[in-house]
Amino acid sequence: MRSAPFTILVIAVFVVxxxxxxxxxxxxxxxxxxxxxxxxxxxxxxxxxxxxQKPAAGAPGEGDGDRRLTFEACAGMAAAVQDVCWQAxxxxxxxxxxxxxxxxxSQVVDAELRLECVDDVAEATTLTDRSGAEQICAxxxxxxxxxxxxxxxxxxxxxxxxxxxxxxxxxxxxxxRFCRHDVVGEVSLVDLDAGVxxxxxxxxxxxxxxxxxxxxxxxxxxxxxxxxxQEAAAACGRATERWRGTCFHGLGWGAxxxxxxxxxxxxxxxxxxxxxxxQGVAHELKRVDPTRAQALCEAIRTPAVRxxxxxxxxx
Amino acid sequence: xxxxxxxxxxxxxxxxxxxxxxxxxxxxxxxQHERGLAxxxxxxxxxxxxxxxxxDLGYVD
Numbered sequence: 001m002r003s004a005p006f007t008i009l010v011i012a013v014f015v016v017x018x019x020x021x022x023x024x025x026x027x028x029x030x031x032x033x034x035x036x037x038x039x040x041x042x043x044x045x046x047x048x049x050x051x052x053q054k055p056a057a058g059a060p061g062e063g064d065g066d067r068r069l070t071f072e073a074c075a076g077m078a079a080a081v082q083d084v085c086w087q088a089x090x091x092x093x094x095x096x097x098x099x100x101x102x103x104x105x106s107q108v109v110d111a112e113l114r115l116e117c118v119d120d121v122a123e124a125t126t127l128t129d130r131s132g133a134e135q136i137c138a139x140x141x142x143x144x145x146x147x148x149x150x151x152x153x154x155x156x157x158x159x160x161x162x163x164x165x166x167x168x169x170x171x172x173x174x175x176x177r178f179c180r181h182d183v184v185g186e187v188s189l190v191d192l193d194a195g196v197x198x199x200x201x202x203x204x205x206x207x208x209x210x211x212x213x214x215x216x217x218x219x220x221x222x223x224x225x226x227x228x229x230q231e232a233a234a235a236c237g238r239a240t241e242r243w244r245g246t247c248f249h250g251l252g253w254g255a256x257x258x259x260x261x262x263x264x265x266x267x268x269x270x271x272x273x274x275x276x277x278x279q280g281v282a283h284e285l286k287r288v289d290p291t292r293a294q295a296l297c298e299a300i301r302t303p304a305v306r307x308x309x310x311x312x313x314x315x
Numbered sequence: 316x317x318x319x320x321x322x323x324x325x326x327x328x329x330x331x332x333x334x335x336x337x338x339x340x341x342x343x344x345x346x347q348h349e350r351g352l353a354x355x356x357x358x359x360x361x362x363x364x365x366x367x368x369x370x371d372l373g374y375v376d
Contacts, residue, residue, distance in 0.1 A: 006327050006328070006331075009331070010331060013331075013335065017338065143353070143354055143355075144351065144353040144354045147353060173353070173356075173357065174352055174353045174355065174357055174360060174365075176357070178372070178374055181374045181375075211362075211365070211366060211369065211375060214375050218374060218375055218376065222373065245376065246375065246376045249375075249376035250376075276376065283370070283373065284373060308376070312370060
């Protein structure tokens with residue numbers, strides 16, 4: 001049995017690998033929060049909240065502006081809600097004390113939530129400490145959360161400094177185009193001329209990047225349509241003709257988020273672009289009512305738009 | 316054909332090393348493949364996959 005040691009080694013390696021695989025698959029391996037003393041001065045990062053998202057009712061520190069969380073209160077909470085409490089506490093103190101907020105974030109056990117917490121701090125800090133927020137975002141080691149961090153900072157500046165806001169999107173990694181869409185949308189809500197100027201400029205600056213040009217006009221219409229479909233339609237009239245259909249798709253999507261029936265009524269009045277608008281409504285409805293989305297796509301008259309619409313709701 | 320004894324002795328170790336290297340490479344490939352789009356560098360995301368992602372989230376038609 002000269003091969004016995006080798007056989008034992010093979011079995012041991014196999015068992016170790018199998019155990020490691022099982023542990024990773026079941027999430028048994030968790031990273032512990034970083035010790036307070038080891039927190040770097042510039043830290044990690046978070047993602048911007050979906051537009052219109054309301055604070056979670058009943059979550060610690062949310063929806064109860066009169067109650068102030070404390071470090072001790074969070075430390076004394078049950079493990080199941082402790083991470084949420086740390087996040088809320090970090091947001092609460094971010095503007096007044098960013099470094100303290102980052103220390104609070106370091107207490108979050110869940111790795112994704114911890115990164116989200118840091119992103120929140122950057123977003124909350126940037127309007128009062130631009131370079132501090134930049135340091136926070138640049139210090140995020142995780143690619144996704146670093147991109148989200150810049151995305152959030154860009155959105156925070158959309159109303160007050162559109163150029164700086166849009167330039168943040170250049171750092172947003174895979175979220176770059178998502179960032180441009182939302183920043184331009186936010187800018188349009190307060191200064192439509194500036195939003196249109198961004199998209200028009202993009203026609204030459206991003207001449208070889210169709211997606212960036214498309215998503216720009218889409219963003220303007222989607223954001224405006226959440227407020228007023230007719231206002232969005234007027235904006236789409238200013239879009240480069242090639243992207244006008246895309247613009248009306250954004251209009252349909254944005255208006256549908258508020259009221260699908262009212263959105264469809266509005267779509268019917270948009271003449272040659274009614275089908276693009278209906279497509280936008282159908283695409284938005286896919287998430288909540290796929291049967292109705294399918295029916296809407298089938299009723300579209302323009303063959304190419306109908307085909308694309310059905311492809312989307314069918315996948 | 317007679318296999319030299321020295322080679323016979325080393326063969327199991329060679330198989331083990333190759334198997335471990337293959338397993339590690341497979342695990343890495345799977346890990347990379349399962350990463351979300353946002354975890355990848357832009358250059359590593361196929362254009363069609365990226366556009367589908369944007370469509371799904373309502374960022375383009």
